[in-house]
Amino acid sequence: MINPDAPEPVYVQLAEIIGGKIKAGELAGRLASERALAVEYGVSYGSVRHAMELLREQGLVRSVHGRGTFAVPPVA
Amino acid sequence: MINPDAPEPVYVQLAEIIGGKIKAGELAGRLASERALAVEYGVSYGSVRHAMELLREQGLVRSVHGRGTFAVPPVA
DNA sequence: GCCCATTTGTACGTATGTATG
DNA sequence: GCATACATACGTACAAATGGG
Numbered sequence: 143m144i145n146p147d148a149p150e151p152v153y154v155q156l157a158e159i160i161g162g163k164i165k166a167g168e169l170a171g172r173l174a175s176e177r178a179l180a181v182e183y184g185v186s187y188g189s190v191r192h193a194m195e196l197l198r199e200q201g202l203v204r205s206v207h208g209r210g211t212f213a214v215p216p217v218a
Numbered sequence: 219m220i221n222p223d224a225p226e227p228v229y230v231q232l233a234e235i236i237g238g239k240i241k242a243g244e245l246a247g248r249l250a251s252e253r254a255l256a257v258e259y260g261v262s263y264g265s266v267r268h269a270m271e272l273l274r275e276q277g278l279v280r281s282v283h284g285r286g287t288f289a290v291p292p293v294a
Numbered sequence: 295g296c297c298c299a300t301t302t303g304t305a306c307g308t309a310t311g312t313a314t315g
Numbered sequence: 316g317c318a319t320a321c322a323t324a325c326g327t328a329c330a331a332a333t334g335g336g
Contacts, residue, residue, distance in 0.1 A: 151323060151324085152324070153324085175302080176302070177301080185325085187325085187326075188325065189323085191303085192323090205301095206301090207301080207303065207331070208301060208303095208333035208334080209301070210301060210302075211302080222305085228304075228305070229304080229305085251320055252320075261305080262307065263307075263308085264304095264307080265304085265306080267321090267322085281321065282313090282314085282320090283313050283320080283321050283322070284313035284315080284319075284320060285313080285314060285320070285321080286314095286319090286321080
């Protein structure tokens with residue numbers, strides 16, 4: 143899924159994939175841990191962190207220290 | 219200047235120091251390179267990158283690929 | 295109250311890519 | 316072509332918060 147050679151940075155691609163799933167309702171509740179996502183998508187922990195930062199800015203996820211990262215349910 | 223043991227993260231401290239200098243007019247034009255700043259303040263390249271990201275969000279600096287990072291002059 | 299596992303947060307260093315001059 | 320500088324990506328280590336036993 144992730145293409146390191148694409149013009150779009152890895153962290154942007156990852157944010158789009160995960161963000162798309164959340165918007166499509168395919169992903170809800172708690173996400174896999176950041177390190178687990180790194181393994182799952184074959185990218186580094188730092189890239190996952192960067193992607194999550196984008197998703198937080200977009201209001202699609204909320205991270206809680208010590209608990210995890212959660213998909214924000216749609217308003218309605 | 220930077221205290222790694224302070225409750226405030228290193229990258230926040232650095233952003234405050236540099237941002238404060240810009241606001242005070244002590245810093246203008248092109249900043250030292252990110253790697254030079256890392257050496258100057260005794261922090262890692264990543265921490266400088268993170269601090270710069272905060273300053274860009276605050277509109278205090280503007281980075282140009284291949285040229286450098288510049289203090290944004292006050293509006294008036 | 296205390297340990298322990300899990301998870302996010304911070305910090306570090308390095309390598310490679312890309313744009314500018 | 317080369318040097319400089321920002322951008323991306325990787326991996327690692329430790330700190331801090333949470334929750335369960």
